[in-house]
Amino acid sequence: MKASSKARRGILPKLLAGAGIVFAVLLGIIFIVMLTQKPEKMEISNMDxxxxxxxxxxxxxxxxxxxxxxxxxxxxxxxxxxxxxxxxxxxxxxxxxxxxxxxxxxxxxxxxxxxxxxxxxxxxxxxxxxxxxxx
Structure with a gap:
């Protein structure tokens, strides 16, 4: 029993670290996409x-x-x-x-x-x- 309890405690930090890495990569991809996108150029005419x-x-x-x-x-x-x-x-x-x-x-x-x-x-x-x- 003690061995499986220690094994579980060792897995949780690894899972959290892996999830953190996946989250950071996804956030980085979103950031890069946002920086490379350009909004549509708007031509604005003055009106009388x-x-x-x-x-x-x-x-x-x-x-x-x-x-x-x-x-x-x-x-x-x-x-x-x-x-x-x-x-x-x-x-x-x-x-x-x-x-x-x-x-x-x-x-x-x-x-x-x-x-x-x-x-x-x-x-x-x-x-x-x-x-x-x-x-």
Whole structure:
């Protein structure tokens, strides 16, 4: 009995070490894949907001890594508000601040939020797609 108990105690650390190695390898593969993938390049056109009819429009954009859906309210030829309905991203939540710049400057030609370029661009594209529905 004592011999089998010792054998079991010797197997458990080996199993845990093996599982740890497998986990580390899988994590490394995921990391390498993430580093080598590039999001889709988004072309964002500035829009003449004064030509957009009054209303609330929903737009979506997806660059492969980041997805965004926004609701855009236009009144009297001006952007009144932008609401983020959906923003699926890994680390780009700070990119959501760009909606304040778009409304303030009444333009899609605003600088991306530092360290959140992909999120910023995806949100800007979603706004563009929403505004196109009101042309």
């Amino acid at each position: 907001i004064s030509s957009v009819s009054d209303g609330t429009y929903v737009g979506r954009a997806d660059n492969g890594f980041v997805k965004a859906a926004v609701s855009v309210e236009v009144s009297d030829g001006k952007l009144k508000s932008i609401t983020i309905l959906e923003h699926d991203t890994l680390l780009g939540r700070p990119g959501e601040k760009i909606i304040d710049d778009i409304v303030e400057q009444q333009s899609l030609e605003v600088d991306a939020v530092s360290s959140a370029t992909y999120s910023s661009d995806t949100i800007r594209k979603a706004v563009e797609n929403a505004l196109k529905k009101g042309e």
